[in-house]
Amino acid sequence: MDNEIIKVCGVWKSFGTHEVLRGVDLSVPEGRITTIIGKSGTGKSVLLKNIIGILKPDRGEIFFEGRDLTKMKNQELLELRRSMGYLFQDAALFDFMSVEENICFPLVEQLGLRDGGELRRRVARLLELVELPGIEKKYPSELSGGMRKRVGLARAIAVEPRIVLFDEPTTGLDPILAESIDQLIIRVNRELGMTCIVISHDIASIFSFTDRLALLYDGVIEFDGTPEEAKRSDHEILRQFISNSFRQIDSER
């Protein structure tokens, strides 16, 4: 049995009268890739923001290695976030900063690194890892969407977090670029040993590499299991989700 690094227990989150999360339970095994799928607007990003601690649940607990982060004070939460990297849905880089400055940002802010040589070496290594060596001095406006995602990924893993959360890392990219981002996620997991949580509305593209699959539907996790279990499952909503995803891919071909 894998060690669980994150455990979400009965999490509720509403905005006004809109109940988005209605008792989410989820266990994230350490060292694995867990994918949360669900259609647009179901609350995947809201769930991720609760896990990172930038939104607080109305009810429920979220444990990071047994410590309930919903009860943490700000300082504690800031320290905990050093163990987490995240790539937001819009890969928000700071437009007024160069690539180098963007990647240095968490290294300086979170790790307190100050040594210029050390920072440059780390940035160069990260850019090599995401296969964009030498673009330190470029600005986000000079990069393609796919390149920006890669730089966002380099920044997300810069502090060598134990866990990285990717919110729709491939949405809006062409299939070849999407595939290369998938490959990077696999490297981050297999080579760097980081636990990955990936959010996706496209079950087909993650099926081949995710270790676990959790379907968020109507505010709850309707299904949670391995891709093999998902394939065999006769869960009605999951079946619909799988067949719709694969049908979409067929029609794109």
Ligand SMILES: Nc1ncnc2c1ncn2[C@@H]1O[C@H](COP(=O)(O)OP(=O)(O)OP(=O)(O)O)[C@@H](O)[C@H]1O
């Ligand atoms: N800060 C907020 N204030 C009010 N409503 C919000 C807020 N954040 C999210 N919502 C609402 O919560 C619901 C879920 O949003 P969320 O962004 O989590 O969806 P999602 O599953 O990530 O969708 P997508 O696949 O399109 O990214 C939406 O109806 C959204 O309008």
Ligand SMILES: [Mg+2]
């Ligand atoms: Mg989202």
